[in-house]
């Protein structure tokens with residue numbers, strides 16, 4: 081159940097650092113600790129599941145030549161944003177859009193874990209008690225862990241309900257084609273030609289790794305999930321919109337996901353010695369669901385701090401003003417003041433691509449943010465700002481309610497010829 085060291089149920093495991101959750105955020109952190117040469121820390125990783133294989137695909141933008149580049153499946157200097165009336169090709173230089181499959185990230189983390197001499201506890205963390213100097217973690221069917229610091233990335237609902245609660249939910253097919261049908265030089269970032277839901281916004285996208293192999297996804301930003309058949313119908317519709325002939329295609333893998341899009345709070349420091357990372361710590365950008373860049377940035381900050389003998393506390397994932405702007409934008413989209421595809425179309429139409437992407441990562445200056453805000457329609461945004469302020473006051477005066485949990489993704493049967501979850505196929 082757990083490895084390394086003579087740990088027994090009666091003798092607690094004393095460590096400097098306990099990572100609760102060993103998914104995306106923890107994997108990036110383990111790799112960062114290794115990269116920054118941290119060697120003298122006693123580390124435990126607690127997760128009932130040992131993550132491996134291809135269970136998700138991360139797409140993100142950034143400068144080339146980061147230490148992630150050797151792990152990428154593909155990257156693109158140009159991306160398309162399409163609406164029913166226009167196809168816009170964006171040159172991202174000096175940034176690039178990149179695709180990273182989970183397998184190489186988990187492999188690198190496993191290697192880092194070995195080099196760091198970490199203890200792996202394959203059990204759920206069940207309770208966390210912080211007395212201000214040490215944190216005691218009780219694990220299901222595993223040892224009690226006593227840690228100086230806990231970095232907790234276990235999925236959890238927000239601390240209280242948001243003013244707007246949407247989900248980014250999607251299904252993707254890894255498609256293998258008999259003929260060259262994809263353009264590997266260019267990804268489709270957002271294609272808003274898909275039929276739009278009554279409430280919310282939908283788009284498709286295409287991430288090609290070769291002229292015959294690509295991830296094609298259908299995504300919605302909306303309050304509720306579709307059914308299994310609903311995702312398949314929407315994705316088949318998008319495939320047809322792309323002009324792809326289904327008889328020359330095979331579905332080799334299916335990817336499903338749900339990511340919160342909400343202004344609800346995800347407290348990053350619930351107690352003195354507990355730091356939350358990943359989606360649980362607020363790394364998911366409310367207006368887009370993008371998470372990877374903030375997780376990567378925070379992993380690097382934590383590792384640098386530990387290497388320098390400082391507490392493992394990263395900067396907030398996004399500046400407070402960005403969280404406020406996202407709350408207003410989500411409200412405007414949810415209450416119908418602004419149409420989703422119009423909102424994103426104007427954003428890319430009136431700003432250089434690099435500014436929009438850096439804004440979505442939360443790293444723009446206030447002057448750049450004014451320019452971004454100016455590209456949205458003013459009146460609905462003013463209405464949403466006023467509505468947001470009124471809602472905050474009402475929420476402060478009213479009774480506290482529990483936040484809704486984030487639903488699990490809808491998973492259908494594996495199509496014939498496709499790899500089961502976590503499988504590896506060409507690409």
Ligand SMILES: Cc1cc2nc3c(=O)[nH]c(=O)nc-3n(C[C@H](O)[C@H](O)[C@H](O)COP(=O)(O)OP(=O)(O)OC[C@H]3O[C@@H](n4cnc5c(N)ncnc54)[C@H](O)[C@@H]3O)c2cc1C
Nearest residue numbers: 101103104105127136138139204205337358359370371372
């Ligand atoms: C299919 C999919 C695709 C995505 N694609 C993108 C993308 O392209 N770009 C982007 O920016 N973001 C993307 N995201 C969002 C985000 O980057 C990922 O969800 C990312 O994995 C979040 O990392 P995390 O560590 O917060 O959570 P996870 O990676 O989900 O890790 C949480 C871990 O906690 C463990 N756990 C659960 N309960 C316990 C417990 N009691 N004790 C200990 N451990 C526990 C789980 O087993 C899991 O390993 C995607 C998400 C999904 C689901």
